[in-house]
Amino acid sequence: MASNEFPWELLDNRYNDRFQKLALQEVPVQRLTVRSAWNYRLFLERPEWFQYTIPGMFAMLGKRNPATGRSAVRAFSIVSAPHEDFLEFYIAVKGETIDDLLPLSPEDPELEKRILEYPYVSMLLQDVVEKEVEANPAYNNVLLGQATMGSFRYDTKDPRIAVFGFTGTGVAAGVPIVRGYSWAPSVRKGIVLHGVRNPADFAYQDEFKEHRSKYPDFQYHMFLSRDAGTPWHYGRGRITKVLAPAPQEMTGEIHPFEKLTGVPYDPNHVKLYLCGSDAMIKQVTDYAVNERGFDRKDIIHEKFFD
Ligand SMILES: Cc1cc2nc3c(=O)[nH]c(=O)nc-3n(C[C@H](O)[C@H](O)[C@H](O)COP(=O)(O)OP(=O)(O)OC[C@H]3O[C@@H](n4cnc5c(N)ncnc54)[C@H](O)[C@@H]3O)c2cc1C
Known part of the structure; x- marks a missing residue:
């Protein structure tokens, strides 16, 4: 499906009513870079009014629906750090089957269900921004709400x-x-475990690797769940392989997490920060609580998608 055939009018369903009263302002886009076929990085000018003070905050971000004119926004984590003078977001166009989406029709009794398959705001942000910028730089903006602390x-x-x-x-x-x-080792220690399906989605790997070489107690481990036939030797499988291993993945005396990191997997040594799919968060939380003695308050998490 070509993006200009997107059924923007139908996608602006009642679910989006809740976002219409939000305080949103137009903010200029600096650039949009495509990281892979499905994910992109969006850079904005940082407005004076934007009170972003703590890493981990998110903001409502979107565009106007081109057919209805109503705000189309979703929550997106702020990737840039508070001290940086620009705003950066990293956004996924959901799924890899946009061409397979079934056409939407107002008469379809299954309309509400089908609509859920369509990436609405993430597609709108990517597609409309690029086209409009080409046509007229005056349209080079998005809708942004105030920075907010989530979980x-x-x-x-x-x-x-x-x-x-x-x-x-x-x-x-x-x-x-x-x-x-x-x-710096005297200040804090961190371990990043990043799991993706495709090698191109190891976003920010250069940055993490630079940290790893600079700080001896900072670890970065990559997990690739789908073999794309590339020559790169990434770690295989999902992050749950070490954070919530199945009994058959528990080979040997040492826990797979400790084997990989050299750190015991227990709440005396570790605090967990999980972000991404609901399935991963649930699986790791259940395992850490039931099998490794973590309290739920030792597990900070933010769900992006189901
Ligand atoms: C705190 C937080 C931070 C996040 N940070 C990021 C981030 O940094 N990067 C990122 O890619 N994603 C992030 N997400 C996820 C993001 O907010 C969107 O959910 C995701 O991008 C999908 O949005 P979408 O518009 O493409 O699709 P959807 O929101 O899934 O919309 C698809 C279609 O379904 C409709 N719809 C959706 N839900 C319902 C419903 N309950 N009832 C009826 N219709 C519905 C919509 O109107 C739309 O037409 C974050 C989420 C949260 C909560």
Whole structure:
């Protein structure tokens, strides 16, 4: 399906009513870079009114629906760090089957269900921004709300090792924490575990690798769940392989997490920060609580998608 055939009018359903009264302002886009076929990085000018002080915050971001004129926004984690003078977001166009989406028709009794398959705001942001910018730079803006603290709160005072488990674009919530704080061994220790389906989706890998080489106690591990036939030797499988291993993945005396990181997998040593898919968050939380003695308050999480 070509993007200009997107059924923008039908996608603006009643679900979006709740966003119409939000305080949103037009903010200029600096640039949009495509990281892979499905994910992109969006850079905005940082407005004076934007009160972004703590890494891990998110903001409502979107465009006007081109057919209805109503705000189309969703929550997106702020990737840039508070000290940076621009705003960055990392956004997924959901799924890999846009061409397979069934056409929407107002008469379809299954309309509400089908609509859920369509990436609405993420597609609108990517597609309309690019086209409009080409046609007229005056349209080079998006709708932005105030920075908000969600559930992804990084505890700067906790002396335990911060273990970040990210799937896909979930990494967006962690980048500002890595950028925003010192990872000198005397200050704090961190371990990033990032799981993606395709090699191109290891966004921010250069940044994490630079940290890894600079700070001896900062670890970065990549997990690729689908073999794309590339020559790169990434770690295979999902992050749950070490954070919530199935009995058959528990080979040997040492837990797979400890084997990989050298750190015991227990709440005395580790605090967990999970972001991305609901399935991963549930699986790791259940495992950490039931099998490793974690309290739920030792597990900070933000769900991006089901
Ligand atoms: C705090 C937070 C931070 C996030 N950060 C990021 C991030 O950094 N990067 C990122 O890619 N994603 C992030 N997400 C997810 C993001 O907000 C969107 O959910 C995601 O991009 C999908 O949005 P979408 O518009 O493409 O599709 P959807 O929101 O899934 O919309 C698809 C269609 O379904 C309709 N719809 C959706 N839900 C309902 C419903 N309950 N009832 C009826 N109709 C419905 C919509 O109107 C639309 O037409 C974050 C989410 C949260 C909560």
